[in-house]
Amino acid sequence: xxxxxxxxxxxxxxxxxxxxxxxxxxxxxxxxxxxxxxxxxxxxxxxxxxxxxxxxxxxxxxxxxxxxxxxxxxxxxxxxxxxxxxxxxxxxxxxxxxxxxxxxxxxxxxxxxxxxxxxxxxxxxxx
Numbered sequence: 074x075x076x077x078x079x080x081x082x083x084x085x086x087x088x089x090x091x092x093x094x095x096x097x098x099x100x101x102x103x104x105x106x107x108x109x110x111x112x113x114x115x116x117x118x119x120x121x122x123x124x125x126x127x128x129x130x131x132x133x134x135x136x137x138x139x140x141x142x143x144x145x146x147x148x149x150x151x152x153x154x155x156x157x158x159x160x161x162x163x164x165x166x167x168x169x170x171x172x173x174x175x176x177x178x179x180x181x182x183x184x185x186x187x188x189x190x191x192x193x194x195x196x197x198x199x200x
Contacts (some may be wrong), residue, residue, distance in 0.1 A: 086192035094164060094183055094190045096153055102169055103151030103179070112136045115192035116184065122196040135195075142197065146172040153178070154156065159184060163193065176200040 085160040095114060102110035112119065112135045119135045121128060123142050130138060146165040148170055163184040170177040178200050 082090050094156075094166070096156065096166065098184050099181070100153065100161060100168070103148055103168070106148055108136050108139035108143055111192075111195070115195075116186070119192060121192035122194070122198070124197060124199070139195075146175065146177070147198065159185075159190070164190065170197065 084099055097111075099111060099114065101107075112132050115132060118129050118131060119137055121130055121138055125140060126138075128138075150171040151168055153168040154167050157164045157166060163182065165180065165182045168179040168181075171181050175200070177197050180194075180196040180198075182194045184193040184196065
């Protein structure tokens with residue numbers, strides 16, 4: 074019985090399960106203007122810089138700010154153009170968001186917390 078316990082434990086430890094950044098979830102959320110899905114991937118406090126309006130927001134406040142942006146600039150497409158290397162500290166990614174009239178550059182910084190990547194900051198600026 075002890076052998077079985079040691080064997081199963083060693084298998085779990087050797088798998089080295091790591092969390093990955095959910096890029097496809099983020100892309101789909103931007104296309105569908107789903108602010109809550111994007112903000113739900115973040116930390117308790119998120120740094121937002123949307124068209125020059127910058128601040129540190131709670132998740133509920135950040136959701137309202139991003140939802141307001143989507144209302145004013147509804148999207149038609151989103152695609153990541155750069156995905157940084159995932160390190161033990163975090164990562165970042167850059168994407169293009171297209172609304173019906175304008176193009177925007179989106180930069181997202183992720184921090185690794187307890188093995189999961191959480192969005193730390195989101196910047197949206199005109200391209």
